Amino acid sequence: MSVAPPLLAVEGLTKSYGGIHAVRGVSFSLRAGEILALIGPNGAGKSTCFDMLNGQNMPDSGHVRLLGEEITGRKPREVWRLGVGRTFQITATFATMTVRENVQVALISHGKQLFNLFGSAPKFDRDEAGRLLELVGMSGYADRPCGELAYGDLKRLELAVALANQPKLLLMDEPTAGMAPRERVELMRLTARIAREKSIGVLFTEHDMDVVFEHADRILVLNRGTLIAEGSPADVRGNPQVQAVYLGEGLVYDSRHREGASA
Amino acid sequence: MAFYVVQFLTGLASAASLFLVASGLSIIFGVTRIVNFAHGAFYMIGAYIAFTLTERLSGAFGFWGGIVLAALAVALIGVIVEMVLLRRIYHAPELFQLLATFGLTLMVEDLVVLIWGPDDLVGRRAPGFKGAIDFFGQNIPSYDLFLIVLGPVVLGILWLLFQRTRWGVLVRAATQDRDMVAALGVNQKWLFTSVFAVGVFLAALGGALQIPRDAVHHAMDLRIIVEVFVVVVIGGLGSIVGAFVAAVLVSELNAFGILIFPKISIILVFLVMAVVLIVRPWGLFGKPEAAARKTPGLTVNPWRPLTSNERLMALAALIVAALLPLFAGNYLLTVGSEIAIFVIFAVSLHFLMSVGGLASFGHAAYFGLGAYGIAFLAKMAGLPMIVCLLLGPLLGCMGAAVFGFFAVQLSGVYFAMLTLAFAQIVWSIAFQWVNVTGGDNGILGLWPSSWAASPSRFYWLALGVAALVTVALRAMVFSPFGYALRATRDSGLRSEAIGIDAKRIQWTAFVIAGTTAGIGGALFAYLKGSVFPDNLGISLSVDALVMVLLGGVETVSGAVIGAIVYKALNIWLVSQTDLSKLVLGGFIMLIVVVFPKGIVGMLEMLAQRRKKASPPGSPLLAKPIESAE
Numbered sequence: 001m002s003v004a005p006p007l008l009a010v011e012g013l014t015k016s017y018g019g020i021h022a023v024r025g026v027s028f029s030l031r032a033g034e035i036l037a038l039i040g041p042n043g044a045g046k047s048t049c050f051d052m053l054n055g056q057n058m059p060d061s062g063h064v065r066l067l068g069e070e071i072t073g074r075k076p077r078e079v080w081r082l083g084v085g086r087t088f089q090i091t092a093t094f095a096t097m098t099v100r101e102n103v104q105v106a107l108i109s110h111g112k113q114l115f116n117l118f119g120s121a122p123k124f125d126r127d128e129a130g131r132l133l134e135l136v137g138m139s140g141y142a143d144r145p146c147g148e149l150a151y152g153d154l155k156r157l158e159l160a161v162a163l164a165n166q167p168k169l170l171l172m173d174e175p176t177a178g179m180a181p182r183e184r185v186e187l188m189r190l191t192a193r194i195a196r197e198k199s200i201g202v203l204f205t206e207h208d209m210d211v212v213f214e215h216a217d218r219i220l221v222l223n224r225g226t227l228i229a230e231g232s233p234a235d236v237r238g239n240p241q242v243q244a245v246y247l248g249e250g251l252v253y254d255s256r257h258r259e260g261a262s263a
Numbered sequence: 264m265a266f267y268v269v270q271f272l273t274g275l276a277s278a279a280s281l282f283l284v285a286s287g288l289s290i291i292f293g294v295t296r297i298v299n300f301a302h303g304a305f306y307m308i309g310a311y312i313a314f315t316l317t318e319r320l321s322g323a324f325g326f327w328g329g330i331v332l333a334a335l336a337v338a339l340i341g342v343i344v345e346m347v348l349l350r351r352i353y354h355a356p357e358l359f360q361l362l363a364t365f366g367l368t369l370m371v372e373d374l375v376v377l378i379w380g381p382d383d384l385v386g387r388r389a390p391g392f393k394g395a396i397d398f399f400g401q402n403i404p405s406y407d408l409f410l411i412v413l414g415p416v417v418l419g420i421l422w423l424l425f426q427r428t429r430w431g432v433l434v435r436a437a438t439q440d441r442d443m444v445a446a447l448g449v450n451q452k453w454l455f456t457s458v459f460a461v462g463v464f465l466a467a468l469g470g471a472l473q474i475p476r477d478a479v480h481h482a483m484d485l486r487i488i489v490e491v492f493v494v495v496v497i498g499g500l501g502s503i504v505g506a507f508v509a510a511v512l513v514s515e516l517n518a519f520g521i522l523i524f525p526k527i528s529i530i531l532v533f534l535v536m537a538v539v540l541i542v543r544p545w546g547l548f549g550k551p552e553a554a555a556r557k558t559p560g561l562t563v564n565p566w567r568p569l570t571s572n573e574r575l576m577a578l579a580a581l582i583v584a585a586l587l588p589l590f591a592g593n594y595l596l597t598v599g600s601e602i603a604i605f606v607i608f609a610v611s612l613h614f615l616m617s618v619g620g621l622a623s624f625g626h627a628a629y630f631g632l633g634a635y636g637i638a639f640l641a642k643m644a645g646l647p648m649i650v651c652l653l654l655g656p657l658l659g660c661m662g663a664a665v666f667g668f669f670a671v672q673l674s675g676v677y678f679a680m681l682t683l684a685f686a687q688i689v690w691s692i693a694f695q696w697v698n699v700t701g702g703d704n705g706i707l708g709l710w711p712s713s714w715a716a717s718p719s720r721f722y723w724l725a726l727g728v729a730a731l732v733t734v735a736l737r738a739m740v741f742s743p744f745g746y747a748l749r750a751t752r753d754s755g756l757r758s759e760a761i762g763i764d765a766k767r768i769q770w771t772a773f774v775i776a777g778t779t780a781g782i783g784g785a786l787f788a789y790l791k792g793s794v795f796p797d798n799l800g801i802s803l804s805v806d807a808l809v810m811v812l813l814g815g816v817e818t819v820s821g822a823v824i825g826a827i828v829y830k831a832l833n834i835w836l837v838s839q840t841d842l843s844k845l846v847l848g849g850f851i852m853l854i855v856v857v858f859p860k861g862i863v864g865m866l867e868m869l870a871q872r873r874k875k876a877s878p879p880g881s882p883l884l885a886k887p888i889e890s891a892e
Contacts, residue, residue, distance in 0.1 A: 054760075080762040092760070094753035097746070098565045105750045108743040109762040115771065116743040122568065124743055145565050161761060 005068030007032045007201040008053070008169055013062035015048055022048040024225040025062070032168065033199040035192060037212045040222035041245060046205045047089070049222065050173050053203070054079045054086050066169065085162030089174040091154040095147040099138060099157055102146055103129040106164035132160040136190060152183040159191065170195070172204040176211055184208060188215045213237065221245070265399035274518030275511065276407035276476075279414040282510035283469030284487055285494040286421060286503045287462035293438035293501040294458045297349060298357065298676045300364035302466050303488030304371035309337045309467025310479045311379050314386045317474065323390035334468040341463030345456050351856050353455075357676050358622040359855045362812065365805055366851030368484060373845035375481050386474030406475050413472070417465075418507050425503075434458055438501060485801055489687040492680040493532060497539050499549020500677070508547060533688050537669055540681070544672050566819050568741050581730055588719035596718040597790070598834055603725035604786045606826040607732050609810040611779035613822035614736045616811055618745060619772040620752030621671070624679040625686025626780055626807045628666070629659040631799025633781025634788040635693065638706040648712040652785055659781020660774060662689065667773030671766050686804055693796040705795035709788050725786055732779055737820055739775070748772050806833070809851055815861025824862050 008030040015023045023045040030036050040046050051057035053064055055076040064072045071079055080086070094102050107125040108114060133139050136156040141149065149157065155175060162170055175191065176184035192215050195202045206212050212219060212233070219236045221229040229239045236242055288302045316329030344367065352360055392406040425431035433454055437444045445451045470483075477483075494513050498505025513532055520528035545551045569577065587599055612626045636658030640651040666685040673681055693700045700706065710716065715724050739745050751758045751765040758765050788794050797803065806829070814825025837843050854861075860868060 076759045077762045077764060080760060086760050088756065088760075092754045092757035094750050094757065096565070096753055097749060101565070101746060105746050105758075105763075106761045108746055113743040114747045114763060114768065117739055117775075119743050121741050121743045121746040124746075143565070161757075164761070 005065065006030060007034075007067060008203070009063075009065040009068075010053070011063045011065070013049065013052055013064070014060050015045075015052060015057070016060060021225050023052070023059075026222070026225075026227055027062075028220055028227065028230065030169070030201045030203055032201050033196060035195055035202045035204070035215060035217045037216035037219045038203060038205045038222060039207075039209075039212055039219060043224075044222040045225040046222055047173065050171060050203075050205055054084050054171055080165065083165065083168040084171060085165065085167035085169070086171045087155070087158040087162050087173065087175055089177055091151070091158050093146050093154055093157055093161070096145065098143050098145055099133065099149070100126075100129050100142040102157060103132050103160050103164055106161045110165040128164075132163055135163065135194065136160045152179045152187070155179065155183075155187055156190070159187070159194075163194065166198075167200060170200055170202045170204075172202065174205055174207065176206065176208060184211055185214075191215075265401045269398060269401040269403055270518050270522070271515065272403055272407060272411060274515040275414070276404075276410040277517065278507075278510040278514035279410040279417075280469040280473050281487070281490060281494060281514055282414050282507050283417060283472070284466045285491045285498070285506040285510055286417075287465030287469075288491055289495055289498075289501055289503055289506050290421075290434070290465075291459055291462035292495075292676075294434055294441065295349070295353065295455050296357070296441075297353070297360045297364070298500075298680065299459075299462070300361050300488065301344070301367040301371070302364075302462070302491065303484035303486075304368040305337050305341060305463045305466040306470035306487050307375060307479075307481070307484040308340065308371060309333055309470030310473055310483065311375055311384075312336055312467075313471030313474055314379075314384050314479050317387050326387060326390050330468070330471040333471045334464050337467030337470075338460045338464035342456055342460050345459040348852065348856070349455075349459065350452070355855070355859065358616075358679070358808075358816070359812075359859060361622075361624065361676070361679055362805075362808060363852050363855040366848040366855070368488075369802075369805075369844040369848030369851070371848075372481055372484065373842045373848070377842070377845075379479075379481075381481065383478040383480045385478050389475045392475070404476075410472065410476075414507065414510075418503065421503055430457065485687075489684055493536055493684050495546070496677065496680055496684065497536055497546055499543075499546025501550070502546070502548035505546055505548030530688070530692075533685075536684070540669055540672055544677075566740065569737075581726075584726055585723065588722060593718045596722045598831070600718070600722045600725040600790050601787075601834070602827055602830045603722070603729040604783050604790060605806070605810065605830045606729045606823050607783035607786070608780055608807055609814070609822040609826035610733050610736050610820065611776045611783065612807040613811045613814070613816075613820075614739070614779070615772055615776035616808075617816050617818070617822075618740055618752070619748050619769055619776075621674070621769060621773070622679050622808070623670070623773075623776075623804070624683035624808065625801075625804050626682070626776070627799045627801070627803035628682075628686035628689045629663050629777035629780040630784035630787070630803065630807075631693070631794075631796075632662040632689065632777075633659040633784030634794045634798045635700065635706075635784075636781065637785045637788040638709055638794040641709050642706055648715065648789070652782075652789075655785040655788075656778055656781030659784060660778040663774045663777020663781075664770075667770050667777060671769040671773060683801070683804070686799060686801065690796055690799050690801075693799060700796070703796065705793050707793045709792050709794065711789045715789070721790065725790070728782065728786060732782065733820060733823055736775075736779065740819055744768070744771070805851075809847075809854070812854055812859075813861050815864030815867070817860065818863040818867065821861055821863030828862065 006029040010029065011027045013023055013026040026049055038046055038049065048057060052059045055071070055074045055078065058073055062072070063070060066082055066084065069082070071082060076086075094105065097105070104121060104124050104126070107128055108121065111125065113119065113124070130139065130142065133142055136159050138153065138156055138160060141153060146154070146157065170191075172191070176187055179187065188211050191202060194200065216233060219231065219233055220227055221236060221239075221242050223245045228245065229236055229242050231239070284302060284306050288299055291297060291299050313330050313333035316333050317326050320326070320329045348363060348367070352363055389406050389409070392404075392409050395402040395404050396408065425435055433444065433449055437454060441451065444454070490513060494506060494509040497512065498507075498509030512535065516532045516535060517528060520531035524530055539547060588596060591599070608630050612623060615626070616622045633656045636655035637651050639658075640646045640655055641648070646654070666682070670678055670681050670685065694702055696702070711721060715721050747763055747768050750763060751768050755765055784798065787798065810825040810829045811822045812825070813829050814821030814823065833847070836846055840846060858865070
């Protein structure tokens with residue numbers, strides 16, 4: 001029986017900044033259609049880990065493979081061409097262009113028409129752009145300048161842009177950071193629905209545990225650069241090590257503090 | 264051997280002044296984020312005032328006292344400039360700051376001629392350092408030895424100032440994060456003013472110390488500012504040690520380059536700069552800059568293609584313009600042709616600047632290369648006009664391809680400085696390589712073929728090409744390429760994340776803009792019948808910037824209106840006054856401070872205001888979007 005390679009396979013990913021080991025030997029894999037959350041306290045190495053997956057940052061060692069193909073150290077734009085969409089913790093959009101134009105740029109890039117000097121861009125894949133905006137519920141905003149949008153809408157626009165090249169994998173760095181609670185739930189429901197319909201693998205980092213436990217199929221827990229737990233939401237919730245990381249640090253600090261005070 | 268040692272020491276002595284000026288520029292940039300174009304002007308005023316003071320005051324004390332007094336006086340002028348002009352534009356995009364300080368430079372150039380006259384002034388020699396020292400049969404001026412010692416001493420003093428004083432700590436803190444320093448309750452206004460004063464003092468001191476070595480003249484500002492830009496690009500903006508090392512490097516390259524390529528020694532400096540930029544784009548001692556803030560600000564009106572009504576109006580305007588020969592005389596037609604040519608030049612820069620967000624301060628290089636292309640083809644190869652017009656701009660295209668490749672590796676102020684330096688290099692070659700370019704005498708006798716010889720026919724030719732170029736570039740704004748170019752301008756991070764190779768897109772835009780400028784230059788050569796180094800000089804580059812700005816940098820085709828208004832005004836002004844630089848400089852500052860959206864931008868805003876009740880405000884001058892990082 002031949003086993004198809006997983007959508008994303010990460011093996012022994014390591015990165016240090018000076019003497020600080022930001023990420024140490026992280027390995028995991030992700031199936032198509034699966035929603036995987038990467039969580040951990042501040043400074044655990046989530047963002048570093050994340051940036052190494054699409055070439056935003058170079059690992060010191062380790063491998064990232066997409067459907068068996070080595071993508072470690074490739075440039076972000078090359079990784080995108082292989083079918084990896086990405087949204088940012090702080091949204092990055094084209095502020096002077098309209099919402100539709102933002103999506104059209106991604107479609108132009110996907111269609112390899114970037115150096116087409118005399119075509120008409122306003123007419124370029126207009127229908128497809130409309131469909132993508134419809135999908136994320138932004139149809140009504142298509143002609144609005146992107147700089148006028150509310151933060152939650154920018155996040156949805158980023159999702160539409162990330163979907164423009166029919167990705168196999170979506171990387172979402174804190175997709176709901178800075179959003180109101182109701183918006184968070186809506187955005188993640190939307191993401192989950194799209195991922196299941198189109199069989200896209202989703203990896204996201206997140207601080208909001210409600211979002212994580214409600215939407216993730218599986219959870220990875222990172223602490224001080226190493227994976228300390230992996231499993232279903234129920235497993236992770238019951239894992240004593242995870243509880244120690246999230247709840248225990250205050251106690252450790254408290255006891256030390258008390259010792260110091262009594263000494 | 265002794266000869267080379269002396270050459271080396273001469274290089275070191277030249278480095279002293281260069282270091283003083285460059286370190287001043289770096290310090291000012293570090294804290295205020297303003298690239299002070301007027302730094303060369305302050306250097307020049309320092310030299311002029313020092314000349315006057317050292318002539319009036321006698322004795323050794325009079326000389327050295329005069330030098331220091333001159334630098335202090337210029338620093339005081341700097342304080343006034345900072346308080347009156349710069350405080351109004353700290354939040355403006357960096358392009359506006361560069362332009363405002365350039366306007367100041369223009370005014371100073373006319374003012375020094377007004378006060379001190381147009382002739383070169385030869386100053387006193389320094390008391391105590393009048394002689395020369397014999398070194399194995401070679402003479403070294405003892406003043407050079409003084410300068411060689413002075414450079415490291417100033418470096419040491421600056422180091423102590425920044426490491427050991429409270430003021431120095433604040434300056435270093437502000438260089439890292441000025442918002443944080445403000446939040447800690449430091450009076451930013453006075454910190455900025457004092458930093459600017461210190462920077463200007465250093466520039467003026469550099470100028471004043473030059474008087475025993477060089478004659479004082481009214482073009483020394485541009486020469487030094489180009490060298491200083493090269494120095495800070497190599498050394499890294501904001502680094503004083505970098506300024507020192509790069510000043511020594513550049514001076515030595517000049518000293519020895521003159522032995523290797525006597526005619527075009529500047530090539531050597533250019534090659535070194537190119538290598539540094541490839542290996543370390545932020546300079547030898549600089550730090551990679553955080554993501555640049557958005558240059559053009561938020562557009563209120565999203566750009567859209569013209570409606571059919573607007574197209575008809577544009578066509579009608581073109582027809583009216585084409586009817587000009589029916590009632591205008593030859594002089595007016597020549598003026599009309601010149602305006603049409605400058606429309607081509609302006610829209611080419613506008614494409615690069617507004618659509619691509621790349622403000623080139625040396626766009627005239629490609630205009631002039633197009634003109635020289637014509638001169639070479641017509642005079643040397645003897646080709647007919649139509650062939651020349653088709654091939655001539657290719658020289659602009661090639662220049663843009665080579666320089667653009669390096670320039671797009673950088674962005675923002677680095678891009679502006681680098682393009683300026685490139686243009687100055689091309690200018691130097693045209694000026695120095697007399698055998699080929701005729702040097703200052705230019706190349707004369709380029710006349711159009713008979714089919715385009717009469718003023719009305721040439722006017723129609725220029726007008727037709729201008730219309731064609733404007734339409735083509737406008738179409739490109741709304742082509743897939745145009746969208747991609749705007750995307751790279753708005754967000755490099757997002758462009759990269761959706762598969763766009765920003766550097767290649769920007770390079771292509773640079774080549775398109777350069778080639779288009781070359782077309783303008785080609786026509787210009789035929790209009791004037793001659794080509795001169797001025798056709799690729801700095802003032803022409805700035806003309807282009809002002810035309811774009813006047814039309815409105817946020818608009819799609821504002822440059823057309825900007826070029827017409829500016830050029831007509833300019834031609835009229837030059838016929839009216841000898842002090843055109845003074846008026847022009849004041850005009851530039853006025854636009855930047857009170858009229859930043861330009862003519863077309865204003866009209867659009869008024870139209871918008873009529874449509875909606877709510878005023879959109881001025882996004883260009885509004886605070887730049889503070890990124891949350």
